[in-house]
Amino acid sequence: MELALSSLLCITLLTIFFLKFLSKRKNSTSEKKIANPPPSPPGLPVIGNVLDFGKHAHRSLKLLSERYGPLMLLRWCSVPVLVVSSAEVAQDIIKTHDRAFSSRPRSNFLAKLMNGGQDMAFAPYGEYWRQMKRIYVLHLFSNKMVSSFRNVREEEINSTIEKIEKTISSSSPTNLSEIFMTFTNDLICRVALGRKYSGGEGVPDVYELLRKLMSLFGRLYIEDYFPFLGWIDILRGLAGEVKEITKELDDFLEKVVQEHSDGDRQIVDFVDVLLSIQRENTTGFEIDRVNLKLLVADVFIAATDTTSALLEWAMTELLRHPECAEKLRDDIRGNSSDRSRYVSEEDITDMRYLEAVIKETLRLHPSAPLLVPRQLIEDVRIKGYDVTAGTQVLINYWAMGRETATWGEDAEEFKPERHLDSSVDFRGQDAKFIPFGIGRRQCPGIGFALVMAELVLANLITRFNWEIATKPEGDHYDLAESTGLVVSRKYPLLAYASPAS
Incomplete structure (x- = not known):
């Protein structure tokens, strides 16, 4: 709704500028000509293909790709946007053009929220980004570091089980959406910050802060496309929201870092690790206060909503397919040393x-159906088409996950068995399966996220029987999606739990 209203507002306000804009464009000799551009759907004056992105861009773009092909060039106002919708094209990117596709688009929004895009997730490709990623890979998400938080994971999963048992005793349905968000939020708080931040006297509510933060992603920021119309974002209240949440996030992270800096602490969480690196300069790369806070912020942005959404959708599909839930329970119990106790990390290996x-x-x-946007840093020729540097890139992994050429005629069906004899993994080198990204910009926290998801799912399935609390009004209700960078269920997942026999 906001996207449509904003687009209409743009059209109204820009009408008086359009003839002048068009005249300048026609007379411009500096605009680079493209010899053989990818197919492009027709767009509207000034705003281009903005309305083609729709409420759920991954769905709208899939429909467009069925008509214009797996490589399309759209225009978001004045910005060219390349949309990749097939594994074959994505594989070409990995093998031939990975470096060219490895940067991120700059935006006024990120400049205000993430200190100019100095965090690892949104930083442009270059030496700074490489050093930031190296810190994640070697110090925060190494196998040793992930394993060191085993007891924390076990405690939080047991706490989750206790909450579900209380709903059983009260004969109330379990709000699994809330359970999963609380679990991931509390676990990540303990791992990254050393303790929970779930509200209360003198304690900020990280989940509420994250909710407000995530609401800003995926919004239309007019200033990014028409800088001289940035005042519209002010009138909409959007600029004020960004400023307020930026300050709130920075104040919270500053307080956390200061708490860790005071006194003599052992290394017990991510902030401690980063402070240790900062003091000892073990990386040869100077981490200042701003860098440190942004590294911590990325953990929350990248891990909390995405892992919670994964668990939500997994339980949704298992409730829709009870035969799969039964097979999963048999698999878990067949590989657990003691079916009456906590399913451990050793158990889930097999x-x-x-x-x-x-x-x-x-x-x-996929939690992020379009992955995270990229930007070309040099001209490329891909599949016979020419694409220029500066073009933004969207990889529609949601569409790729439904390609019949890759997954068969039953690609729309939930069928875990299709993966049992498959060697395709999550590592981003096979474009058929890239839920965590592709190539250089692949998420470094795969192992951290997967062990969380697998452990909680295994324990919930083996300890409880589940029955959907409300009869869905067809697939529209059951599978309805939220909007934003991370796509979870639109409606909370409510289910009745009972002790499994």
Whole structure:
């Protein structure tokens, strides 16, 4: 709704500028000519293909690709946007053009929110980004570091089980959406910050802060496309929201870092690790206060909503397919040393059907259907088409997960069995399966996220029987999606739990 209203507002306000704009464009000799551009759907004056993106861009772009092909060039106002919708094209990017596709678009929004895009997720490709990623890979998400938080994961999963048991005793349905968000938020708070921040006297509510922060992603920022109309964002109240949440986030992270800096602490969480690196300069790369806070912020932005959404969709599909839930329970119990106790990390190593359920969920319901936008840093020729530097790039993994050429005629069906004999993994080198990104910009926290998801799902399935609390009004209700960079369920997932026999 906001997208449509904003677009109409743009059209109204820009009408008086349009003839002058068009005249300048025609007379411009500096505009680079493209010899053989990819197919392009027709767009509207000034705003281009903005309305073609629709409420759920991944769905709208898939429909467009069925008409114009797996490589399309659209225009978001004055910005060219390349849309990739097939594994074959994405594979070409990995093999031939990975470096060219490895940067991020700049925006006024990120400049205000993430200190000019100095965090690892949104930083442009270059030496600064490489050093930031190296810190994540070697110090925060190494196998050793992930393993060190094993006890924290076990405690939070047991706490989650206790909450579900209370709903059983009260004969109330369990709000699994809330359960999963609380679990991921509390776990990541403990791992990254050393303790929970879930509201209360003198304690900020990180979940509420994250909710407000995520609401800003995916919004239309007119200033990014028409700088001289930035005042519209002010009138809409959007500029004020960004300023307020930026200050709130910075104040919170500053307080956390200061708490860790005071006194003599052992290394117990991510902030401690980063402060240790900062003091000892072990990376040869100077981490200042701003860098440190942004590194921590990325953990919340990248891990909380995405992991919660993965668990939501996995349970949604298992409730819709009870035969799959039963196969999963058999797999878990067949590989657990003691079916009456907590399913451990050693237990899940050999649970092939559990891994297949996670893979199938990520295929059909990727947390970020369009991944994170990229920007070309040099001209490329791909599949016979010419694309110029500066073009933004969207990889529609949601569409790729439904390609019949890759997954068969039953590509729209939830069928974990398709992964049991498949060697395709999450590592981003096979474009058929890239829910965590592709190439250089792949998410470095894959192992951290997967162990969280697999453990909580295994324990919930083996300990409880589940029945949907409300009869869905067809697939529209059951599978309705939220909007934004991360796509979760639109409606909370409510289910009745009972002790499993």
